[in-house]
Amino acid sequence: MIARADNYLQKLCVEIPSRRVGSAGNRAATDFFAARVASFGFHVETPTFECIDWECDGVRLSANGAAFDAFASPYSLGCRVSAPLVAVSTVEELEAAEISGAVVLLRGEIAKEQLMPKNFAFYNPDEHKQIIALLEAKKPRAIIAATTRNPDLVGAMYPFALIEDGDFDIPSVFMTEDEGARLARYVGKLISLESRAARIPSSGCNVIARKGARQDRRVVLFAHIDAHIGSPGASDNASGVVALLLLAELLADYRGDLGIEIVAMNGEDYYAASGENQYVARNAGKFDEIVLGINLDDIGYHKGAVAYSLYDCPAEIARAIRNAFSAHSDLIEGPQWYQSDHGLFLMNQVPALAISSENLAELMGEITHTPKDRPEIVDATKLVTAATALRDLLSRLNHAR
Ligand SMILES: [Zn+2]
Structure with a gap:
């Protein structure tokens, strides 16, 4: 046996x-x-139930000729965006920020733990729901999350995907804290982000x-x-x-x-x-x-x-x-x-x-x-x-x- x-x-x-x-x-x-x-x-x-599978064929991120390492958030939509960069590190800053049409960099406090998927019924803290709702209302063209080392996170994954949600439709990528600090120097400048991610309708049982x-x-x-x-x-x-x-x-x-x-x-x-x-x-x-x-x-x-x-x-x-x-x-x-x-x-x-x-x-x-x-x-x-x-x-x- x-x-x-x-x-x-x-x-x-x-x-x-x-x-x-x-x-x-x-x-x-x-x-x-x-x-x-x-x-x-x-x-x-x-x-059986309907679900999605997901694939990604790479991410390219650059600002003023400088390239950055980033990874597509699992289950995110892909994108091809050229837009100004705005950085936000707290919920209060997110509430006040003008990010419609921009690419928003989330780093620091606001990116300290993975956000629960928006339709996840079993456990979902209010702060997570608030961040997701603000992002959906303000409609940035894409999200870049610079996430920290979090010893409490499963697998101690670093960097970790801030968002992992096939029901959330703003394209997002994630990167290390160091890359986030380097990218933050380009706030207000035009950046280019291409993520070749795709959702594939599928089924399971x-x-x-x-x-x-x-x-x-x-x-x-x-x-x-x-x-x-x-x-x-x-x-x-x-x-x-x-x-x-x-x-x-x-x-x-x-x-x-x-x-x-x-x-x-x-x-x-x-x-x-x-x-x-x-x-x-x-x-x-x-x-x-x-x-x-x-x-x-x-x-x-x-x-x-x-x-x-x-x-x-x-x-x-x-x-x-x-x-x-x-x-x-x-x-x-x-x-x-x-x-x-x-x-x-x-x-x-x-x-x-x-x-x-x-x-x-x-x-x-x-x-x-x-x-x-x-x-x-x-x-x-x-x-x-x-x-x-x-x-x-x-x-x-x-x-x-
Ligand atoms: Zn398990």
Whole structure:
């Protein structure tokens, strides 16, 4: 089973080089998952949604003969603009600035953290909404964001894209703080920006696999199958997907009463969270059928144990989880975290269990969302542990009642 876990990781992260939503690799991954779980006797559905894929063939930025390094913001529209440069570093300055028809350089305080996509429903601070609304009202021709090193940002990406939003239609690029400081000397001058980025209409799907006599009393298991644009996504989250495939195999002969629903969720690392929104819409009014929601994300990091955490679990479910998991020495109870799909269960009053890695902070700070998230950093034996422990838990919950 360890060898199979390694094969699955290779398939999802190497043979398929990108699983970003809307890409051919994303479709290959959902096809693969659907075929595997069907082979273990699950009933499989693949409801589709519309989305966009995105490509960029380079950015050129110059001012008065000087060239600057910049990158297109993922999911941004392309542009070819020659316009005066205005620089802004706070929300107050943005409110006062005349930027209509100009290219606006955002740097400093206003560019300190990535802005949430404008239609992202699950979490969206007012300040982010205000910045986006001001930009849309004032209509600059393009945006250049000079972003800082932010140790709290996933993957410690530098520079990071201030905007990553396929629903925001002002073209934007991003650059380092140093390039931003150099470019700021040209405020008031004409600059030229060409970004050869394009949005490509596409589609994707969730994969929903079911077993068990009663779907009105079921345990739901999520692992997001999409990967962040530019990352092979081994830990995030081929690891969780592989554990679900191993679990499906362990449940090949399952004949229990308790319903089991395994979901390859498609959108955790996509600006529009399309799979999550689809899941919520399809289950509206039916969340009380879910006894327990389980989310696997970033599990099996080679350093440290697999860590789990409980959210709003009734005493008997919490006991079943701890009893099933305590038999596995490389599975420990860790701190709570909220930045993944189990939030969706909590918002719908469903008790949740999250499975991740003990050294999640290190993983998130250095590797997640970057090209470094390769199969070498995932220990396949831990994926087998997680699958086996989950099989034990499901068997306990099936015999409970
Ligand atoms: Zn993830």
